[in-house]
Amino acid sequence: MSGTDQISGRQIAAARALAGIAQSELAASASISVPTLRRMEASEGAASGLANNVAAVRRALEAAGVIFVDENGEGPGVRLRKSS
Secondary structure, three states: OOOOOOOEHHHHHHHHHHHOOOHHHHHHHHOOOHHHHHHHHHOOOEOOOOHHHHHHHHHHHHHOOEEEEOOOOOOOEEEEOOOO
């Protein structure tokens, strides 16, 4: 998924759960408030919020090993990077 593609609130919530990260931990890593993260995760469709906040959440999740998967006709998704 390229950096210009939008991620959904559901992808953020799924990625956070898959990585085993609490909302408070992810919010701190992305330098946003927990209520802001909650609003993003509750979004229908593209994650709501300022573009720089959504990008910060994405970077924090990617640093935790999450890969955002492109829409491929079956829907976008997330997975964990393979451990080396």
